[in-house]
Amino acid sequence: MLFWISTIVKVLVAVGFLAQVAAILLWVERKQSAMMQNRIGPNRATIKIGNFEIRAAGLVHSIADGIKMVWKADWEPSGGDHLLYRLAPIIAIVPALCLCAVIPFAPTLYVDHARDLYDPAWATDVATAARSIPMQIANLDVGVLFVFAVAGAGVIGAALAGWSSDNKFSLMGGLRAASQMVSYEVAMGISLVGSMMIFQTVRLDEMVTWQTQHCWGIFVQPVAFVLFVTAAIAETKRVPFDTPEGESELVAGYFTEYAGLKMAMFASGEFVEVCVSSALITTIFLGGWQFPFVQLTGLEFHYLGLNVSWHWAHFIVVLVGFITFSLKCVFLIFMQLQVRWTLPRFRYDQIMRLGWQMLLPAALLNVLVTGTVLLFLNGPTH
């Protein structure tokens, strides 16, 4: 019972949050780019109630955009495949939403012991474990593999959109999206192999546990971090990898023929991808919900000759974990937007070359080096 209620609540919160995230990120992106470029940014949209005006530093623009999207004529090209045309935006956004299912955003909460000091025995005690809430919607054994499988499905949406809209620009955009995303998925997958070898698991919650006990993934796999972040940005199809949309040559690429809410689904799908990829990077490389030097029992600092042990109640550790995870995600989203407004777009052949000739060999080399080092450290396991 507790399991089902908590799962439904978690799903509602996660999906509800991700559905809103596009509106917020739209504002963040506009305001952030304005600050970077010595501009003021959006500030004109106003909600007027009597003499009272709300401008909320431009946040109202997102509401205005939403209203505009709803009222746009839902135009469809007369040629093309109507079923696939309508299906494509859904296929594009749903995988991105699904990804957040496997990401652990806080340590498991043991309801019966919320005020006690953490005890590792809880996890093995059947009665206690039964009344625990894992802070993760679905605790899958396949973990990272699920991420790759589902993220790979996102490309179908873009390709179908390009194919079904009966427009050469769309088709070119769809083709580019398909080849770019498939290429970068390869590098993305292989860049994580090193991490899996070190963490000895593909489950995301166990990856975080390993990182809390040892050190963050970015320190043991710095090369993989750079490769994964690059590939993740390429997967979101945003600048500097936005050739599938390529405004200067393809109008709007694979969603040229989309209007109104369907177009909004593609646009918000991009923002959801930014969010989810930030959460993934946090989980795999930045220690997930771990605040530096905080263990499940509280603050433990045993370095530099200091011996600090500050024990916290279990629910506080969970709360701190959740806040830490959110802050790390916010930071990574911020950095991704910053990259988007800093770098110029690559040419299409440069993107392909970067994917196949740089990232992929580097990822393979990373696997080789990681394997060699592990072999030397641990010795042959058989």
Place this chain on the structure above:
Amino acid sequence: MPGKTKVLKKPVRTIGEQSYLLEVVKGLGTTLKHFFQGTGQMVSGNVPDAVKHPLAEGIATISYPEEKRPYAERWRGVHRLTHRDDGSPRCVACLCCSTACPAQCIYIKPGEYPEGDKRRGYERYPVEFVIDELRCIFCGFCVEACPCDAIRMDTGMHMTAFDEKSAFVYDKDKLMSMVSQHGTQKSENPRHEPGEAGHPGIDRLRGGH
């Protein structure tokens, strides 16, 4: 100078630039610096006045309708017809401006002053004076051509956008109602009415040619 060629050196790329990663970090540093500078200015309210200090560090946006960059003194804006002391137009309907106008957008219907008016015989006045501001190319020839300083473009206003073409056709009343950048409807140049000292007193009947 024949035979003198300046040889440009091909810029060399260092390994750091070639690897791109380092340059990305540097670029992010620059944009982050601007981001924090701009955010700091917005939050603290210390945004530099982009009108008065256009080259100041930081946010350089002018919030247009509320803030305006002043136009140069001699900038050519929408026309105005200058007034005499009694409020009538200085224009003598000589048609110099409409003749000079390359866009042919000025229409003037000249009229004789009524019998008994002391200006009658010396000069005429515009019964109608119409400028199609949509055809006007703002060359200022009309201002140059005018012998009486009757037409000026010193209003400091650019053409507003209207919904219909007829709104761009400014008639005499509209042109007379415009004021200069400094708020006056007159002209600085002196003018002598018939009978005053300084008026040549030459009219079409007694002109001598």
